[in-house]
Structures are given as structure tokens and as C-alpha cells.
Amino acid sequence: MTFSHLKPTVPKCWLFAASGAMWSAVGIMMGATAIGWLSDGTMGRGMAYALAGLILSLPSVRWGFGRIAQKNIRRLRRLPDRGCFFAFQAWKSYLIVMVMIALGVFLRNSSIPKHFLAVAYTAIGVALIVGSFYYYRHLARLIRTASRRGGQRHLLS
Template sequence: MYNFATNYDDYMPRVGKHILILIPGLLWSMVGLMLISIASEWLADLSLAYQVIGVSTSLISGSVITYFGFSRIAFKNIERINNYQKNKICIWAFQKWSSYLLIIFMMSLGIFLRNTTFFPRILLLIIYFSIGLALFLSSMAYYRELLHMKKEKHAES
């Protein structure tokens, strides 16, 4: 008898490694730009001094988050994807399963903070802009890997 609970993997959509590299690149770029866009809307409500402080702090902290955080995650994801033995892999395997819980938590926290009145807008601006910048910059690792894969494929031809 076929047991769906133990063979659910048979029903998961599968894609090639290049698609698994492209998906997080696009997601990280789009989410990063969305967060920067939300933060940019909040700039108009601040004085010029707070705008300068907010953007400067965001650029610095976003760069730090990129270097010490998200780019390292991207490189680990890329390495894990490249180490898959199969040519077609589950479409959800572009990151570790445990990372999905972190994403749900971060999204929920972001929505909560954005909809509360007791959290200062300048801090939200810095958080959103910094994380958005870090996601966008770190997404470039995925695009570089796609170019590397394309060069390797042409070299083999």
C-alpha cells in the first residue's frame, strides 16, 4: 500500500539547480526593494536632520548586515544547492527548512512593529531600510553564481 505520509516528496515540484539559485536571488531582491520602498515613504514624515541620520545609519548597518549576515547565508545556500546530487530538486529546497520558521517570525514581527504606535518611526525606518539593503545586496551572490554556472556550462560545450 502506498503511504502518502512517507512518500510526499514524490509530489513536490522539482526544478534544476539554476532555478534553485534564481528563486532566492529574485525573492531577496524584491523583498529588499519592498522594504527600502516602505522605509522611504517614512522619510517624508521626518525632519531633514532625522532623514540624514536615518539614511546614514541604515547604509552603515545594512552594509554590516550584508557582510556578516545575509551574504554568508546566501553563500551557504548556494553551496548546499550545488552539493545536491540530483539534477532536479524540490523547488522549496533553496534554503534549509528551518529557515522558513525564521522567515515567518521576521515577517510577523515586521507587520506587528509597523502597525504599533509605540515604536518610533525613525527606528522602523532604520530597521526596514537596513534589512532591505542587506537583502538586496546579498541577492547579488545568487546572480553571480548563475553567471558562474553559465560560464561553466559554456566551457564544457
């Protein structure tokens, strides 16, 4: 007995949209958490920590999340035109996400001052948001290419 008929299959473009949306949502959530932590202190100190997070986000995008997004885009491009919705990230990435969630829970409940955690949350949140645009850019290319060929309807359904 196989369960392949239960697999939610979608056109490949939805995998790029799902990846971008997930990265954006997590990045926004992390940024909002950091803002909440930084708004408890003085304005000048909060801005300094936010700036430190923004500065750290640059190498995080360049050598971290940007490379991960590009690697995932290459993987998604090799998939068939229709695939399982949950393939928007590799199975190993699901394990990494679980570890990162556990680490986040641990850090939020640790004795580390929240303004220091806000720097890391800002850096990672901004890097995720910027990384999500790699997916959106590729999705836009797919849609443009399909519309030139007259296959936009096939691309989205």
C-alpha cells in the same frame, strides 16, 4: 502512497535564481517601506536616518546576510542537478521567515516611531539586496561553465 510525483522539480540553476529573486524582492519591499516612512518628515532628518540604515547594512552584509547566502549556496551546490523548487531555501529558513514576518507585523503596529524602524528596514533591505548578488554571481558562474561545456540547454530545462 507517495506524493513525490507532485513535487515541482526544476534544474538547480533555478534554485539560485529563486533565492536571489526572493532576497531582492524582500529587500526592495523593505527599502520602499523605509522610504515611505522617511518621506513623511523633513528631508534632512530623513536622509540622516537613511544614511544610518545604509551604514548599518555594511556589517549586516558582512557578518549576517552574506554568510547566510554563502551557507545556502554551499547547501544548494550539494543538491542533485534537479530538485524541488521549494528547496531554494532550507526548511529551517521557512520557519525563520515566518518569525521575521511576525516580528515585522508586530514592529509596524508598535508604538516605536517609524523613522527609527526605517533605519532597521533600510539596513536589512540593503543587506538583502546585496546578499542577493551572491546568488546571482553563482548563477552566472553556473551558466558560464555550462555554456563552455555546451550544456546550457540542459542547465536551464
